[in-house]
Structures are given as structure tokens and as C-alpha cells.
Amino acid sequence: MLQTFAPSTSPDQSPPRLAALRQQLESKQLDAFLIPRADRFQGEYVAPADERLAWLTGFTGSAGFAVVTSLKAALFTDGRYTLQGRSQTPDEIDIVGIPGTKLADWLGEHLGTGRVAYDPWLHTAGQIETLRKTLAPGLDLIPSDNLVDLVWDDRPEPPAEPFSAYPAKLAGQTSAGKINEIADKLREAHRSATVLTQPDSLAWLLNIRGSDIPRNPVPHAMAILHEDGHLDLFAAEEKLAGLDDHFDADITRRDPGEILRYIKKSSSPVQVDPDTLPDRIATVLADADITVEHAPDPCLLPKARKTETELANTREAHLRDGAAVVDFLAWLDAQAPGTVDEITAVTELENRRHQTGQLLDISFETIAGSGPHGAIVHYRVTNETNRTAQPGELFLIDSGGQYIDGTTDITRTVPIGEPTEDQRKTYTAVLQGVIAISTARFPKGTAGRDLDPLARAALRRIGRDYDHGTGHGVGVYLSVHEGPQRLSKASQIPLEPGMILSNEPGYYRTDDFGIRLENLIAVELPQPLDGQDDRDWLGFETLTWVPFDRRLIDTSALARFERDWIDAYHAEIMEKIGGRVTETDWLAGACAPLTQSA
Known part of the structure; x- marks a missing residue:
């Protein structure tokens, strides 16, 4: 871990x-x-x-x-x-x-x-x-x-740890219920079967989790789901130990090496997702003269639309995680400028999450980029690259936790010592992007590409931008990067209630600094506004509760609604996690209204 x-x-x-x-x-x-x-x-x-x-x-x-x-x-x-x-x-x-x-x-x-x-x-x-x-x-x-x-002479052995059951009371739906829903859709589309090769799809469908991938609790397995609801599960037998009483559906366990043989025996037509299906399986289907119908993995959208149970659980996970991150930020703020290196920060942050008593793993390798390292978007500190954050620099920290009830992902950027005016100007523009997404209302059918420009507008007004997407989907005790939903120039997937996404605009100046701010958000049906038209409107619920750094906020650049949003967000942080943190005085200062000096 x-x-x-x-x-x-x-x-x-x-x-x-x-x-x-x-x-x-x-x-x-x-x-x-x-x-x-x-x-x-x-x-x-x-x-x-x-x-x-x-x-x-x-x-x-x-x-x-x-x-x-x-x-x-x-x-x-x-x-x-x-x-x-x-x-x-x-x-x-x-x-x-x-x-x-x-x-x-x-x-x-x-x-x-x-x-x-x-x-x-x-x-x-x-x-x-x-x-x-x-x-x-x-x-x-x-x-x-x-x-x-x-x-590759010293290639590691493949992972062999057993899978684990994920309780239906946490998933909000039984595995049998999910399988029957997918099978119903296969019958409606007149498809005999579908081939499932995505680990997170099978984790969701079967209410199981695995440890085959570091930081992502997904199982290495494949399956053929038939229109009658029967499922052939191709996974090593030792990985299925202990799951005899878990499966509540019609499932036959098979050796993973047999999948091509059983695919050859399939009846036409078989539904496959060409964006995820290995070319080897596609060739076998073609050689067996089996008719293929292309369609997205049928688990993608149901998995992305979180149940009310999943949403309630992940809210709790974020409160727990937010308190741990706040205590870490208070610790970091108490250290003398020029005394904390990247490895020390990563270790301290993980320790804070461990102290919750409920951390199962981190959700990805923590990004702790001080000064110029912050400009490397997915920087990972090593023993060789580790450096101490110096006075006048920014420290970008992107991290997350895996809990049984939710997956978290949060980024905050903090100053080491006194920030420069340019740092404050840029940070404020990035924060304005976060606010623009957080406050967005949009009609049903709106895709991530339609909202992505909102996060960039403030940066572009000062001649700056970033090269990554604004947000990715996130699972619930699953992958921290989950499709198909995204906030991205390339995403055409309409956003739907229950989808969880990251909201993370940024700016990166090579060899100088990086700034990124990230909250997780969930698509919701917002409260109606007086006089709104009769469209089906959607908005976002904020899930992450950690303050932004007031020392880096240029209040003169904010519109009134932006100042109000920040103050309301900080007030809600005090209400939600004020009783959970150790460093209550620090949190009170960090969440003080912007009209008070930082």
C-alpha cells in the first residue's frame, strides 16, 4: 500500500x-x-x-x-x-x-x-x-x-492475489440485478452475447474487487455474457477462492486460457466494443465467421451513473478524506519554508489518511511537485528527483485515497513563504475555472466538451491555458480514472445524473511552477430557479471539502458571485468537517471570509 x-x-x-x-x-x-x-x-x-x-x-x-x-x-x-x-x-x-x-x-x-x-x-x-x-x-x-x-529476462510474475466480494449494500444493487439488466438490453438489440474485457466493468457487474493493478481495486478477468443471463467468467481459479457464496447469478467459472475456444462457439451476432476488445479476440471472431455488432461496453454507462447508495457512501468517504488532507495542509503550513522535501510531504499525507483507520490504499501515486517539478503534470517523486520546496515557490500536491465506500482525488497548490503577484494572478484564474464548472447549469444532453471551455475562460483572458482535459470520471472504490464521462474538448458523452467527475483546471510554466486545483463533483438535478424554462436542467454537487489557499487569491480579480461562492464553500467546509479535524484553529483561519485578511 x-x-x-x-x-x-x-x-x-x-x-x-x-x-x-x-x-x-x-x-x-x-x-x-x-x-x-x-x-x-x-x-x-x-x-x-x-x-x-x-x-x-x-x-x-x-x-x-x-x-x-x-x-x-x-x-x-x-x-x-x-x-x-x-x-x-x-x-x-x-x-x-x-x-x-x-x-x-x-x-x-x-x-x-x-x-x-x-x-x-x-x-x-x-x-x-x-x-x-x-x-x-x-x-x-x-x-x-x-x-x-x-x-525481458527478469520480468515479474503476473499478479495472483484473490478477488474479494463487494457488498451489495454498498453497491446499491445486486450482481444478478445488474446482469439481468444488461442481458435484457442484449435481447432487445437481438444480440446473442457480449464479450467483456474491461476489469472495472467486471468489478462493477459482479460486485467484486481485485488487487491485480496497483492502486486500482480491479480484477484481471474476462467474460462472455449471454442473452439469457448466463455468464462465462474467465479467471484463474485461485483468484476466485472464497467467492463461492458471493455470486447470486448464473455464472460458470472457466480457465482464462479457454476464452478463445468459447468465443469460437458463440452464436451470431456477438456484441463487442472495438475500443476495448483486444485485436486477438476480434480476429478469432472473424475467422469463426461470427457476425459482430459494434457497440460500447454495455457496463460503461450503468457503472458511471452511480446509485443513490454509492453517492451517499462516497460523500462520507470525501468528508473523511477531506479532514485528513486538512490536517496535512495545517502540518505543512507549520513547517519553516525550505525544510520540507517532496518525499516527506508524500509520506506525511499518506500517514494522515492512514490515521482515519479506513484507508485501503492510495488511489494513485501521489504527485508532489515543488517549484519546477509542479510544471510536470504527472510528476512522480523518486529518490533521485526528490527536492526541498524553497521559499517563494509553489507546491502542487495531487493525491487520493481508496476507501471501501469511495475513491477520492484532490489537488491543492500552496505557497512556500510569500507568493509573488504573478503566482497569485495565475492561481486566481485557475480557481475561477473551478468555480465556473462548479456553478454551471446546463441542459440535459450537454457533453463534457461543451463545458470544458468554461474552465479555461479566466486563464485565456490573461493569455494562458493548459494541455490536459479539465476532468475525468471517477469510480466508487474503483478506478480513479473512469470512463466514459469526461470534461474534455474531445468528449461527446452527454453528462447524466450520478456521474462523478474531477474538476481540475491548471497552468504549468516549464522550469518555474505548476498550479492545479481539483475537486470531485457529481452531476445532479439542481434546485429549480425562478423563471427557468421547461428544459431538463443539470448541475454539479461538490464532493470535496478542503479550503483553497487564501494567500494565493487575488480578490480584486474576482466577480462578486465568485467571492460569494468561495466564502460559501469555505463556510460549508467548517460545517461539514470542522468537528473531524485535529487542526481546528488552522481550518478556521483557512476558511475565514475573503473580506478578512489572509
């Missing part, structure tokens, strides 16, 4: 590993090999045994992929990880920005013609179909054994 601070992967380790991979290319008469971040379950986070991208290149970010040819190597990643990618990889690996550069274009430019190999378990059917359509003539995609596995 505890976060570890091992030395970061050295870029010096990558060149000999690339050389070994190139020997495999030559021996198999291949011209390139694709190395994704994903495992066969297509999750954002992977087990140590599946950290192929990190092992080969040194890059430990959660989004990206690499391509290696006999002469070139490139890491493709987005704006969140450009700085991290360059710092973690050797010079011989080019850093390529996505989505600006397409893989097909890069291959055409640097390879021309040849055989491009890939592991069909690690790429989705949709990814491969798109790549085939866009590759230049003379470039062929070749399914292959994983070449990284052939040269």
Missing part, C-alpha cells in the same frame, strides 16, 4: 534493451515493432509484469506508446507527459506529440515500406483497423509474439 520511492529508471538502461529488441526484429525479418502502454485488458494502469513500455524506454507515464525500427525509436505521448518523456528516456528515442503526429504518418516517413509487427492482445480491434486503413501502401501490419517479452 505504501508509496515507494525507488530510484527512477535510468535512461542508460534503455539502449541495450533497444538493441536486444532490434536483434529480434532482424531474426524474425520484421521492420518495426509497436509497444503500447496497455495490457490485454486495455486499462490505463498496468501490473508490473505488463510495464513493457517503461522497461524498454524508461518512460513511466500512463499514456503513450513506442515504435522501434532498425534505425529509429520514438515515444508518442501527449502534452501531459512531454517533459517527463524527455527526462526519462535516452536521446536516441524521439519524443513525438500526439494527437498532432499520427503513427501511420511517422511510419511512412521513417520506414517507407516493410513489415510492422504488433502483439494482438495489447492493441484494440479499433486501433488496428484504423492503423490498417491509414498505413501507406507497402507497409504491412503483422500480428506477432511480444518481442519485448522475448528479451
Whole structure:
């Protein structure tokens, strides 16, 4: 559970590993090999045994992929990880920005013609179909054994811990009820079955949790759900130990190695999600001449729409977590400027959460970026990179906890010593973005892309912006990053009541500072306003209760409604967690009205 601070992967380790991979290319008469971040379950986070991208290149970010040819190597990643990618990889690996550069274009430019190999378990059917359509003539995609596995001599063993039951009283619905709802939809759509490969989907559907992925309590398993409600569950038997009395549905346990054999026996048509289905399974379906119907994973939206029970539980988890974070911030504020390093801060924050007596794990590796490290969006401190926050710097701390009743994710940025006017100006604009989302009202059918500009407006007025999305979905004792809902320029998924999202605008200045502020919010039906029209209106309920740093707020830049929102938010914090914190005097000062001096 505890976060570890091992030395970061050295870029010096990558060149000999690339050389070994190139020997495999030559021996198999291949011209390139694709190395994704994903495992066969297509999750954002992977087990140590599946950290192929990190092992080969040194890059430990959660989004990206690499391509290696006999002469070139490139890491493709987005704006969140450009700085991290360059710092973690050797010079011989080019850093390529996505989505600006397409893989097909890069291959055409640097390879021309040849055989491009890939592991069909690690790429989705949709990814491969798109790549085939866009590759230049003379470039062929070749399914292959994983070449990284052939040269990774000390590869860790796959995870083997058993799954655990998640009580229906916490989920708000039985597993049998969920399965029957999905099966009903299959019958309505005239589909014989659907293939489920997403761990968090199965965790939700079967009311189980696992420990196969660090920080995310999801089980490594796949399933075939049939229209009659019967489910074939493909998971190692030792992982199912102790669940004999848990399953309340028609479930047959099967060895995970049998999934392809049973897929071949399916009746047409079978529903699959091309965005998550491994290409290997898609090929088996095609070879067996089974008709395939494309549709999103049927668990995605029901899982995203939290039950009233789940919402009530996660509210309690956030109150507990908020009190722990407040006590940490009070501790940090009491330390002399220039005395706290990043590892000390991470450890202290986790200890505060442990003191609740209910922390099961942190929900991701804590981001504690002091000064210039705050500008690295997903920075992870190591023994090598650890630095002490200096007077005049900002300290960005993004963290979360996994509790049986909820998953939390919160970011606060604090000054070390006296902040500069530019820091205050920027912080205030970021905070205005948080407020804009928090106070938004929007008609039913509104998608995340429609709201994302609201969070950027104040920053853009002062000529600044950020390269990541404004918010991601969050589970309830599940993945801290959950789809399909997002607050993002690219998200077309309509927001619905019960969906939980993060609200986290930011700003990052390379080699100087980073600012990010993050609350979790839930989509709700707001109280009607006098004179509103007859549309179906939605809004957001705030779940996170930790004050913003008044020393960094430029009140002169705030509109009246923004000042009122901050004061009301801080007053509600005092009401909700004032009796839960140890540092009550500190909290009272942090939540004082903005009209009082900080």
C-alpha cells in the first residue's frame, strides 16, 4: 500500500534493451515493432509484469506508446507527459506529440515500406483497423509474439492475489440485478452475447474487487455474457477462492486460457466494443465467421451513473478524506519554508489518511511537485528527483485515497513563504475555472466538451491555458480514472445524473511552477430557479471539502458571485468537517471570509 520511492529508471538502461529488441526484429525479418502502454485488458494502469513500455524506454507515464525500427525509436505521448518523456528516456528515442503526429504518418516517413509487427492482445480491434486503413501502401501490419517479452529476462510474475466480494449494500444493487439488466438490453438489440474485457466493468457487474493493478481495486478477468443471463467468467481459479457464496447469478467459472475456444462457439451476432476488445479476440471472431455488432461496453454507462447508495457512501468517504488532507495542509503550513522535501510531504499525507483507520490504499501515486517539478503534470517523486520546496515557490500536491465506500482525488497548490503577484494572478484564474464548472447549469444532453471551455475562460483572458482535459470520471472504490464521462474538448458523452467527475483546471510554466486545483463533483438535478424554462436542467454537487489557499487569491480579480461562492464553500467546509479535524484553529483561519485578511 505504501508509496515507494525507488530510484527512477535510468535512461542508460534503455539502449541495450533497444538493441536486444532490434536483434529480434532482424531474426524474425520484421521492420518495426509497436509497444503500447496497455495490457490485454486495455486499462490505463498496468501490473508490473505488463510495464513493457517503461522497461524498454524508461518512460513511466500512463499514456503513450513506442515504435522501434532498425534505425529509429520514438515515444508518442501527449502534452501531459512531454517533459517527463524527455527526462526519462535516452536521446536516441524521439519524443513525438500526439494527437498532432499520427503513427501511420511517422511510419511512412521513417520506414517507407516493410513489415510492422504488433502483439494482438495489447492493441484494440479499433486501433488496428484504423492503423490498417491509414498505413501507406507497402507497409504491412503483422500480428506477432511480444518481442519485448522475448528479451525481458527478469520480468515479474503476473499478479495472483484473490478477488474479494463487494457488498451489495454498498453497491446499491445486486450482481444478478445488474446482469439481468444488461442481458435484457442484449435481447432487445437481438444480440446473442457480449464479450467483456474491461476489469472495472467486471468489478462493477459482479460486485467484486481485485488487487491485480496497483492502486486500482480491479480484477484481471474476462467474460462472455449471454442473452439469457448466463455468464462465462474467465479467471484463474485461485483468484476466485472464497467467492463461492458471493455470486447470486448464473455464472460458470472457466480457465482464462479457454476464452478463445468459447468465443469460437458463440452464436451470431456477438456484441463487442472495438475500443476495448483486444485485436486477438476480434480476429478469432472473424475467422469463426461470427457476425459482430459494434457497440460500447454495455457496463460503461450503468457503472458511471452511480446509485443513490454509492453517492451517499462516497460523500462520507470525501468528508473523511477531506479532514485528513486538512490536517496535512495545517502540518505543512507549520513547517519553516525550505525544510520540507517532496518525499516527506508524500509520506506525511499518506500517514494522515492512514490515521482515519479506513484507508485501503492510495488511489494513485501521489504527485508532489515543488517549484519546477509542479510544471510536470504527472510528476512522480523518486529518490533521485526528490527536492526541498524553497521559499517563494509553489507546491502542487495531487493525491487520493481508496476507501471501501469511495475513491477520492484532490489537488491543492500552496505557497512556500510569500507568493509573488504573478503566482497569485495565475492561481486566481485557475480557481475561477473551478468555480465556473462548479456553478454551471446546463441542459440535459450537454457533453463534457461543451463545458470544458468554461474552465479555461479566466486563464485565456490573461493569455494562458493548459494541455490536459479539465476532468475525468471517477469510480466508487474503483478506478480513479473512469470512463466514459469526461470534461474534455474531445468528449461527446452527454453528462447524466450520478456521474462523478474531477474538476481540475491548471497552468504549468516549464522550469518555474505548476498550479492545479481539483475537486470531485457529481452531476445532479439542481434546485429549480425562478423563471427557468421547461428544459431538463443539470448541475454539479461538490464532493470535496478542503479550503483553497487564501494567500494565493487575488480578490480584486474576482466577480462578486465568485467571492460569494468561495466564502460559501469555505463556510460549508467548517460545517461539514470542522468537528473531524485535529487542526481546528488552522481550518478556521483557512476558511475565514475573503473580506478578512489572509
